[in-house]
Amino acid sequence: MFSNPNNPTGAVYSRREIGEIVELARAFDVTVIADQLYSRLLYARETYTHIRSAGLPEEQVITIMGPSKTESLSGYRLGIAFGARWIVERMEKLQAIVSLRAAGYNQAVLRTWFREPEGWMEQRVRQHEAIRDDLLDIFRDGALPTRRPQAGSYLFPKLPPLQVGLQDFVRLLRHQAGIIVTPGTEFGPYPDSIRLNFSQDHGAAVAACRRITEMVKRYRK
Incomplete structure (x- = not known):
């Protein structure tokens, strides 16, 4: 599979x-x-x-x-x-x-x-692509390497060495920044990555990723 x-x-x-x-x-x-x-x-x-x-x-x-x-x-x-x-x-x-x-x-x-309106999917793709591009810019400016997704609504940024472990950082994001992400270890041997969904709200996604970069600065070694 x-x-x-x-x-x-x-x-x-x-x-x-x-x-x-x-x-x-x-x-x-x-x-x-x-x-x-x-x-x-x-x-x-x-x-x-x-x-x-x-x-x-x-x-x-x-x-x-x-x-x-x-x-x-x-x-x-x-x-x-x-x-x-x-x-x-x-x-x-x-x-x-x-x-x-x-x-x-x-x-x-x-x-x-099966009966979606004509052009609806094309518009949705454009909206997702605009969000993706803005978030990639934020992570690039924050020195968080992130592969450019070719489809879907996820980003998988790589974190620098932090003062706390990955699981603790994920909890800190939730409690201090109001952001829920998935640790990379849920998908394989990626102890230095997180995965986030950027679908739906463009403004909320941009604000959340800016808070992620600020949290990385706060806990960076």
């Missing part, structure tokens, strides 16, 4: 990297679950390659889509899976055992997702 665009970094896999995943899947005869929840929130001048277009047979791919990330509807727990019939049928049986079905009001929201 892999997410493309990537969570937590917002990186988009190149066509070469997708091709290498296809080669591995073929060599070991495995089914690949392609998590594409951020694929519609792709920034300008970025290109996207779906694993099916790189030659992996249909029966070896499950694609996951949904409005939970791009449309900020995570609380509705909605998603759609595409793939070989025999795998999807097994997924439906498991879903029926675990939770029966999505509630009616959830399903109504999903129907709305």
Whole structure:
């Protein structure tokens, strides 16, 4: 299973990297679950390659889509899976055992997702891109190296050596600066990074990132 665009970094896999995943899947005869929840929130001048277009047979791919990330509807727990019939049928049986079905009001929201107004997604991408660019400028000025995300609504800045550990710094951000972030250690061996979501409010996101840089200055070694 892999997410493309990537969570937590917002990186988009190149066509070469997708091709290498296809080669591995073929060599070991495995089914690949392609998590594409951020694929519609792709920034300008970025290109996207779906694993099916790189030659992996249909029966070896499950694609996951949904409005939970791009449309900020995570609380509705909605998603759609595409793939070989025999795998999807097994997924439906498991879903029926675990939770029966999505509630009616959830399903109504999903129907709305299929009928979004023309141009709505393009406008949302522009809004996210404007927030992203402003936050990257703030972190650059604060000497916090941050990869430029190609999609999604997350930033993964790297912290300098601090007087406190990562977990303590995350708590200090919450209590002293009113900011909730996720420590990088939640995603792998990244003891010097944090991950934050910048979706929704442009002004609030800018103010929050300025407070992060001030907190880094306060606790820097």
